[in-house]
Amino acid sequence: MSYKKGIEVLPAHLLEEVQKYIDGTLIYIPKKGKRVGWGYSSGIRNAIDKRNKIIVEMFRMGKCIDEIADRFFLSEETIKKIIYSKK
Template identity: 55%
Template sequence: MKYENAGDILPAKLLEEVQKYAAGKLIYIPKNEKSKGWGEASGYRDKLNKRNAAICSRYSSGCSIMEIAEEFFLSPETIKKLVYGKKVNLPMFSKTITSAKQYANAGMGEEWVRIYLNSLGQEMPDSADFFMTELVRIPLRLIENDSSENCDDAGNAAFDVPLIVLFDNKKFVTPYQPGYLQSLKNEKHNAQYAFVFASTDEYGYFWNNFGKNFQR
């Protein structure tokens, strides 16, 4: 740490007051700011909170203690403390846009998608192959109908569920919700909230041609 001459920094009257108490001494004057808590500066604390929230979400969606322990490489005892301690304030999950927004605002949009797709017996798109956007409103005219997959559950009738959309081979498809997409189009909906997964190879093309125009 570099030392400064107080005579070069402090006003004369203030220097006189300081000299009454510490003339000839080396003193440290701390910054006038609240110190950051453990892990805040590095962002590690935030990552840990999100991990713990994901663990509680896995448990609430039906995963066993052992399954979660193996997934996160933690001991079963640690998992029990997290899921039984109720220290994580995770948004309430439901198959609604409101719930999806709450997860997205908490930085856990992927977790909402994972729970939702799990309820349909489906797996998340591979994170090595796709990037996921924030929750956005996508014009339905952009999405091609794909009836090759089984229809999702009937809970979409209220039109209050986000779409899960894939952008691959320069086209938008909904392999998880073909029936829901068709219902939205039949009811003349122009756009719907969606999580869009763009393939890593085409993410630049997707963003330059579509991404900047989507509404949040």
């Protein structure tokens, strides 16, 4: 993210209007368009969802939580959250 000076990018009348609300403060202006959820652009969200389905299936087939945690290098608490989530 790069910072731009308002005086360089905004018309004078708009800059004056913005200064009424936030004079001398940093402001973030989001991009136009619909925002994509975390991990969907990179594909990691789909990979985690797939992993979680495998974890739930392993538990349903009788694997112990500690065995599953060891296999996926996750804590037992994390495995419990995945197994008992309402999804």
